[in-house]
Amino acid sequence: MSTSSGHHDFEQSSVDESQKRSFWSMFVIMMGFTFFSASMWVGLTLANGLTAGRFFWAVMAGNLILGVYTALLAYPAAKTGLSVHLLSRYSFGTFGSDIPSTVLAVTQIGWFGVGVAMFSIPTTVWLNDASFLQGTWFATGPEISPWGVTAPLHAHLLWSITIVAGIAMTSSAYFGIKALHIISLVAVPAIAVLGGWSAIQALFFDKPEFILEHNPTLAATLAASGDTIRSGWDALAGHVPGTDPKTGASLAIGMVSAISLGIGSFVSGGSCTPDFTRFAKNAKIAVCTTVLAFFIGNSLMFFFGGAAAMVYDKNDISEVLKIQGLLLPAIIVLGLNIWTTNDNALYTSGLGLSNIVRLPKRYMVLLNGLVGTLAGLWLYDNFCGWLNILNTFIPPCGAILITDFFLVNKRKYPTMEDKRFVAVSPPAVVAWALGSVVALAGFNKFGLGDLAPFLMKGIPAINGMVVAALVYLGLSAVCPCTRKCKCADGACAAK
Numbered sequence: 217m218s219t220s221s222g223h224h225d226f227e228q229s230s231v232d233e234s235q236k237r238s239f240w241s242m243f244v245i246m247m248g249f250t251f252f253s254a255s256m257w258v259g260l261t262l263a264n265g266l267t268a269g270r271f272f273w274a275v276m277a278g279n280l281i282l283g284v285y286t287a288l289l290a291y292p293a294a295k296t297g298l299s300v301h302l303l304s305r306y307s308f309g310t311f312g313s314d315i316p317s318t319v320l321a322v323t324q325i326g327w328f329g330v331g332v333a334m335f336s337i338p339t340t341v342w343l344n345d346a347s348f349l350q351g352t353w354f355a356t357g358p359e360i361s362p363w364g365v366t367a368p369l370h371a372h373l374l375w376s377i378t379i380v381a382g383i384a385m386t387s388s389a390y391f392g393i394k395a396l397h398i399i400s401l402v403a404v405p406a407i408a409v410l411g412g413w414s415a416i417q418a419l420f421f422d423k424p425e426f427i428l429e430h431n432p433t434l435a436a437t438l439a440a441s442g443d444t445i446r447s448g449w450d451a452l453a454g455h456v457p458g459t460d461p462k463t464g465a466s467l468a469i470g471m472v473s474a475i476s477l478g479i480g481s482f483v484s485g486g487s488c489t490p491d492f493t494r495f496a497k498n499a500k501i502a503v504c505t506t507v508l509a510f511f512i513g514n515s516l517m518f519f520f521g522g523a524a525a526m527v528y529d530k531n532d533i534s535e536v537l538k539i540q541g542l543l544l545p546a547i548i549v550l551g552l553n554i555w556t557t558n559d560n561a562l563y564t565s566g567l568g569l570s571n572i573v574r575l576p577k578r579y580m581v582l583l584n585g586l587v588g589t590l591a592g593l594w595l596y597d598n599f600c601g602w603l604n605i606l607n608t609f610i611p612p613c614g615a616i617l618i619t620d621f622f623l624v625n626k627r628k629y630p631t632m633e634d635k636r637f638v639a640v641s642p643p644a645v646v647a648w649a650l651g652s653v654v655a656l657a658g659f660n661k662f663g664l665g666d667l668a669p670f671l672m673k674g675i676p677a678i679n680g681m682v683v684a685a686l687v688y689l690g691l692s693a694v695c696p697c698t699r700k701c702k703c704a705d706g707a708c709a710a711k
Contacts, residue, residue: 226297226299226494227299227301227566227567227570227571227576227577228302228570228571228574229302229632230296230297230298230302230494230631230632231297231298231494231495232297235495236297236495236496236497237495237496237497238497238501239497239501239504239505242492242493242495242496242501242502242505243505243508243509244400244401244404245400245492245495245505246492246493246505246506246508246509246513247400247404247508247509247513248399248400248403248404248556248557248560249400249485249492249509249556249557249560250482250485250509250510250513250514250517251403251404251407251408251513251514251516251517251553251556251557252331252482252485252514252517252553252554252556252557255481255482255514255517255518255521256411256517256518256520256521257334257521258477258478258481258518258521259275259517259518259519259520259521259522259525260521260522260525260530260536261467261477262274262275262469262474262477262478262518262522263455263521263522263523263525263526264457264467264525265457265467265468265469265473265474266457266468266469266471266474267455267456267457268452268453268455268526270471270474271474271522271526273471274471274474274475274478275478275515275518275519275522276515277475277478278474278475278476278477278478278479278481279478279510279511279514279515279518280511281475281479281675281677281678282478282479282482282483282486282510282511282514283506283507283510283511285483285486285611285614285618285681286486286487286489286506286507286510287503287506287507288618288622289486289487289489289490289493289614289617289618290489290490290493290496290499290502290503290505290506291499291502291503291621292490292617292618292621292622292627292629293489293490293491293493293494293496293502294493294494294496294498294499294501294502294503295499295627295629296494296629296631297494298490298494298632299490299491299494299567299571300316300320300487300488300489300490300491300564300567300617301313301316301317301320301491301567301568301570301571302571302632303490303617303621304316304317304613304617305632305637306620306621306625306629306635306637307616307617307619307620307621307624307641307644307688308616308640308641308644308645308648309637309638309639309640309641309644310637310638310639310640311639311640312638312639312640312641312644312645313571314571314572315613315644315645315648316487316568316613316617316648317568317569317571317572318568318572319609319610319613320484320487320488320564320565320568320610320613321564321565321566321568321569321572321584322565323484323609323610324484324485324488324561324562324564324565324568324584325561325562325565325584325587325588325591326484326588326591326595327484327485327557327558327561327588328385328558328561328562328565328584328585328588328589328592329587329588329589329590329591329592329593329594329595329596330592330595330596331385331554331557331558331561331592332378332381332382332385332554332558332588332589332592333362333378333592333593333595333596334550334554334596335377335381335547335550335551335554336374336377336378336381336592336593337362337365337369337374337596338537338543338546338547338550339377339381339547339551340369340370340373340374340377341365341367341369341535341538341543342538342543342544342547343373343377344367344369344370344373349370349373353372354370354372354373354376355370355372355373356370356372357370357371357372358371359371360374360593362374362593362596362597365535374593375593378589378592378593379589381551381589382585382586382588382589382592383585383589384555385554385555385558385559385562385585386562386581386582386584386585386586386589388555388559389558389559389562389563389566389581389585390578390581390582399552399555399556399559400556402552403549403552403553403555403556404553404556406549406552406553407517407549407550407552407553408516409549410542410545410546410549410550411516411517411520411521412516412520413542414520414523414524414536414537414540414542414546415519415520415523415524417524417540417542418448418523418524418527418528418536418540419447419448419449419452419523419527420447420448420449422447422448422527422540424444424445424446424447424450427445427448427451427527427528428445430528430529430530430539431451431527431528431529432529433529434451434454434455434529437454448527451526451527452523452526452527455526455527455529457469472674472675475675476658476675476676476677478518479611479675479677479678480677481514482510482514483610483611483614483677484610485557485560485561485564486510486614487610487611487613487614488560488564489506491563491564491567492560493505493506524536524540561588562581562584562585562588563577563581565580565581565584566578566580566581566584567580568580569583569584608652608655608656608676608677608680609652609655611651611655611677611678611680611681611684612647612648612650612651612652612655612680612681612683612684613648613684614681615651615680615681615682615684615685615688616644616647616648616651616684616685616688618685619684619685619688619689620644620688620692623689624688624689624692642691642695643687643688643691643692643695644688646687646691647683647684647685647687647688647691648684650683650684650687651680651681651683651684651685651687652680652684654676654679654680654683655676655677655679655680656676657676658674658675658676658677658679658680
């Protein structure tokens with residue numbers, strides 16, 4: 217395999233064998249990737265819209281689908297040593313690969329921004345009324361109320377913390393995979409302890425009167441019925457979908473929407489799995505660490521966010537942790553945790569833009585960090601809408617990569633040096649476009665669902681993947697441009 221010159225991110229080549237990593241090293245990196253605080257926020261969103269039983273099954277179903285999807289992407293990456301952006305050249309073509317690279321890069325920049333806001337908002341909640349800030353520039357000027365936060369926050373303070381956090385997270389992402397591994401070694405066990413303790417405290421140790429004090433909806437229900445609770449478990453069992461604190465609208469969601477939200481929470485990051493598993497020593501390590509990370513790690517983060525939220529009937533993680541007296545340690549631990557996943561987001565988005573503009577990844581990381589930081593608060597306020605966008609354009613890309621490797625090329629890719637890539641592969645572009653339209657119709661975007669109501673059935677992300685895979689498989693059988701090509705000009709001839 218070829219090596220990179222002077223920088224070990226291999227953005228334009230396969231990973232050198234000397235840089236491949238063991239099971240435990242990959243396990244730490246992948247758990248650091250999936251132990252993301254945003255998953256706690258998705259868990260909270262699901263908890264507010266579902267009963268406890270439906271919450272459990274929605275989380276399990278969503279992460280099982282994610283685990284299978286990401287494992288199928290992890291395998292070819294480990295076999296070839298290539299990032300998702302370089303792998304996409306085999307199916308989309310040299311310039312056609314700009315489509316998945318652009319979609320993935322933009323969404324990962326968005327996730328970075330959401331992550332920065334998830335750190336800056338709880339920190340601002342903690343400092344907002346601090347006496348030492350009163351009368352300073354930070355505590356004067358306009359106030360804003362981000363989604364889920366009931367009390368207004370000082371805008372100067374919030375933006376200052378957001379910018380500082382964005383700069384800090386961008387700086388470490390600049391150094392690549394080794395920095396990700398080091399930060400993950402600290403952040404993964406820390407978030408596991410914090411999230412686990414928050415859930416255990418809510419379910420087993422908080423007294424009933426304390427729970428009812430902070431859950432007036434449950435208190436009113438029990439007062440009307442004459443029932444009581446003995447612990448957080450009883451509050452969890454009796455949980456019903458809540459209401460938006462600002463509008464009073466019901467937060468109830470259906471199972472299809474819930475599973476789609478779970479898939480959307482990490483379908484963007486999951487599609488970038490090859491960017492990390494290409495460093496695995498073999499395909500078995502890549503697949504095992506990926507499945508464990510997504511099915512177990514990501515599910516735990518959902519439960520960490522959802523369990524306490526259902527007990528206290530709150531719409532924001534920072535409020536839950538504040539009630540439990542865990543806000544200060546949470547700021548530290550969640551900050552570390554967000555740092556790891558945000559570095560992963562910048563790392564993969566940097567690889568994506570590097571594939572497009574052919575510049576070193578480290579320069580793209582700096583640009584992406586700037587954009588994500590400035591857009592972070594807006595993205596946070598439009599969180600669920602952002603996930604629905606991810607659910608439309610990204611899964612079809614992954615489905616095409618999987619279909620091309622396993623079915624069209626029978627798990628055998630020539631090396632990049634031996635392969636003559638076409639500029640653009642029409643079958644891949646057409647399949648991606650149709651798969652995205654089907655997924656969009658599932659959410660009834662732009663009225664597409666009204667035109668074809670049958671497309672609104674099932675899970676939009678899965679529908680889009682199936683359509684993209686079938687269309688690509690059918691077109692690749694008849695279109696010569698998808699076949700192996702060794703001629704000098706890159707044009708393929710049917711054999």
